[in-house]
Amino acid sequence: MNRSTARTAAVGWLASASAFTYLLSLKFPLTPIVAAVLAWLAIIISWPQLSRSARQQSSTLLAAGMILIGWSLFKGTAIDTVALLGKNLPLLSMFVAVSFLSLTNPLVLNSTQPRGRKGVLSTLLTSHLLGSVINISIIFVVGDRLARHGKLKPVQAQVMMRSFCSAAFWSPFFVAIGVAMTYAPGSEWRHTVLPGLIMTLPMFAISFVDAMRKSGEEFEGYPLSVESLFIPFALAIAVLVGHVLIHSVSILTIITIMAPIGALLFMRERPRLGKTRDYVETRLANISSQFALFLTAGVFSTGISSLIASYPDVLSFEISRFSPLLFFVFSAVMMIVALFGIHPVVSIALVSPFLAPVVINPSQLAFLYLTVWGIATGASPLSGVGLAIVGRYHVPSRTVLKMQLNYMVLMWLCSGLVNMLWFG
Secondary structure, eight states, X not given: OOHHHXXXXXXXXXXXXXXXXXXXXXXXXXXXXXXXXXXXXXXXXXGGGSOHHHHHHHHHXXXXXXXXXXXXXXXXXXXXXXXXXXXXHHHHHHHHHHHXXXXXXXXXXXXXXXXXXXHHHHHHHIIIIIHHHHTTHHHHHHHHHHOBTXXXXXXXXXXXXXXXXXXXXXXXXXXXXXXXXXXXXXOOGGGTHHHHHHHHHHHHHHHHHHHHHHTGGGOBOOOOOTGGGHHHHHHHHHHHHHHHHTTTSOHHHHHHHHHHHHHHHHOOSSSHHHHHHHHHHHTGGGGHHHHHHHHHHHHHHHHHHHHHHHSHHHHOOOOSSOOHHHHHHXXXXXXXXXXXXXXXXXXXHHHHHHHXXXXXXXXXXXXHHHHHHHHHHHHOTTSHHHHHHHHHHXXXXXXXXXXXXXXXXXXXXXXXXXXXXXXX
């Protein structure tokens, strides 16, 4: 085993151990700092393998957070060590857990590819419904099937990006829900899932019309089978039942427990334990960039919170209600920032300390974060999904941005309208 392989395996086991010890800390007298230390060790070991963008954003967040914390300590403000080291541990643990669901990738059948209307609908539904559970793996499953000589047509990339990323509006298996629940304390998934599902309706309508206008009957789609929908529906029902039966346990914890179990039950490759071990040692380290961003975003958010606590009269955000206008303004700014490659978790970590104390309905705040995430990542060529499309399937970044801008504006307007109708 060479050094790179050993590093990859070590990162996988450390990330798994961090998630496991975090779950133990919820039930047993074990400090969550142990899980936080394991997570930080994983990042330190994986640092040379992180993407340049992830290293730059993580370094900036960490440096800014530590400067703010240092100044706050100088001003006599107390710092919560657990929050400093592991504010995002719940969503990191969930992220590790749901990544195992990629082991349940659907079989690629040899059926003919549907064309035209049927092809567009089939691709939209496949990328959205299967992606809501197995996450970004579905981009490669669908993309590899549709690509010709390693390239996707721009309209195919457009459909895949929009439909997959919009699952962030409602899916409990998306890390976006973990971010939203963490940075909108008191919010509940059951209060955001219905408006989130409503948001998928304009996504489907806009994407279908765009695809038919650009390609018509020439559109080649991915064949959707009823059998492939069994796993996402089964897991979604299991999470819903668990949430109803044990409402005292957070939705993030339920998903963190059930996702690996579901992966073991539904994975196609054998032997199960052997393939799971291979996944931990060879593929789990692929989440390192997101791991680094989430950990350092926690430090940055803690720094912002400590600075606000140091200057409550100057930095407090005095609003009587989170009006529709404010929703429009904050969502627009956060989406624009995301277009330039700033991960949504960064802007969420920045605005949360200001908004969380004053927004009366935390689920409304969570809805803001989820819609920003789902719309911006589906429009930006510099998001994780956008980079995968650009790098793997050779769709130019400028083309991605140009074809998604109108969609982003329309969906931004829809999110504001749903916010007004649902949350007031």
